[in-house]
Amino acid sequence: MFRHTVMFRWSTASTPEQRSALTAALAQLPAGIPTIRRYHVGPDAGINDGNFDFAVVADFDDVDGYLVYRDHPEHQRVIVELIAPFVETRAAVQYDLGD
């Protein structure tokens, strides 16, 4: 399988309401993007200093499944409306799960 991981640090423009709206919108994506096999998002648990604020880990059968997700209009809408305006820093890796 193939995994997409991304983390964000929110800017000061980010509010609790924005973060809740983002989490809710992301939770809807698996229902509309059939190539998603596993999808888990959430805020950092606050255990370690220096962490980023939010993570998304999404698993697909293969690279093509990931690309469908990456470029899907509903995903792009979430990025443009609910992520991009509030991101200070973004970190991402896609990698093969080797299984």
Added chain:
Amino acid sequence: MFRHTVMFRWSTASTPEQRSALTAALAQLPAGIPTIRRYHVGPDAGINDGNFDFAVVADFDDVDGYLVYRDHPEHQRVIVELIAPFVETRAAVQYDLGD
């Protein structure tokens, strides 16, 4: 369950040999740290510009399972010997998987 995600950007001091040694050392950790439930590491696939270089995603039953991993001597040895000398940037999030 509870998930630990971390990504690295390697400095120019990093070599292919170092990266292979790290991947091999990380692959040994689940055998020695029984609280690890799922463990997948790998280099970025090179699909998107601006990505980090390497990701680790580790799943545990709960926060305590993660803390055993975080503080385990063998994990700490890998960090000190094979990660820290070569890291330019690190990004991490721990989060509840909600299941």
